[in-house]
Amino acid sequence: MQRLVEEYEYGKNRFDKAGEALFVARLDERIVGVCGLNLDPYERDPDVGRVRHLFVEQSVRKMGIARALVSEVVREAANHYRVLLLRTRNPEADQLYRSLGFSTATVYHHATHQMRFTR
Template sequence: MIISVVEQLKVHELEPLVIRSEQEGFKHLQRLVNEYVAGENTFSGEGEALYIVREQEQIIGVVGLNQDPFSDHSTGRIRRLYVHPDYRHLGIGKQLVQKVTSEAKKFYNILVLYTNSEQASQFYIQLAFKQEHGNPHRSHYKVL
């Protein structure tokens, strides 16, 4: 499995992963597609990227990096992390976050994210993110 940067998202290739995420009650991948198609967030600004992981031809994981719209220009934001349930607990999510973190270090001083999932919160804490309370725009941060 190789993590690759997306130059031009082929929405139809992501559709099976979107459907699977919705079966789990997640809506963030459909938002990723909607925002990408509308041109609202194409992960194409300086310091931004969209990464995917494939197993053969199937996309099994995705994560994005944006400049944080709620902070100054020195803050990056992890967006839309999702790994297909059949491929969880294999280190793929960790590799995706490490890839984003490595890229973020080139452009940002702080990396933030928002999750309301306790399971995701624990995942990020294990990756040395600190939990932040009282901020409606971010739940975790990491000084780079």
């Protein structure tokens, strides 16, 4: 989460380019989760997006917040990209992404998971 805040504050990543978005989950008035969508910074291909900075506060995990956030990212990405990539080493995150339709068979060097869209 700290990296997301720092990148935003320093202007490195504000999720403000075409096809980018930052999704926020709130519980009452409190932000309990975030997940972003960026043009993939490694591929330099306008048809490739990336899931960035998925974070859900530990006290509200297992409530479907991560699933809801990533689902919104996927829905938005389908409007802008042919491929959506991400990288994770977390086994629980791997299960989540695969349950949402991501494949681990990827030819992209900086990704562990991908989802292809037909436009």
